[in-house]
Amino acid sequence: MADDQVEPGRRGRGRPREERVTRAVLDAVVELVAEQGMGALTMDAVASRAGVSKPAMYRRWPTKQDLVIAAAESRIGPLDVPDMDDFRAELRAVLTARMEAYRQPGIDRLLAGVIGASAEQGFVREAFVAYAARVTSETRHVLERGIARGDVRADADLSAATTLVASSLLFRLVVEQQRPDESLVESMVDLVGRAVAVPA
16 A cells, blocks of 8 residues: 555645545544454554554654554644633533543543553653643633633632543543533532632
């Protein structure tokens, strides 16, 4: 199979083909994990499922770790929540977006695999930490915007609040093996709101 090619045919312009290759590979990772678990995730299996050459994959993702993080980020990546003039409404938007993303098929296994891989020998800690920072950045932004606006306390522990928001849905999904729902979202908005809001 021709290098970088997803399926036989005339080679098109660079960027659309690059995007097709990327999408095919990351979709293949998620599908394999959803169907068979992380144990089935090899570069050979992904290349075969995606219809992409391994050299094309290695140029984009030099290690399996890079590939797994990229696949996770393709489903659970950074958010951009507009200013709603109310940090609770913005926090609800963050949690609702995450809840919907966590309902995608195979995401529970994929995220469990990412978390498990972070403890394996040879895993580059910085890559995982950087991904976690990107995923939680909008929660922190919402809280910082609330401080600037005056509805979040200036002395609020933003790091702890951000961790609480991120971990609540993830723990429900991966450890408790339940789909996060609107009730959990509302509970977290209430709990975090009570913890960091400026007293009325």
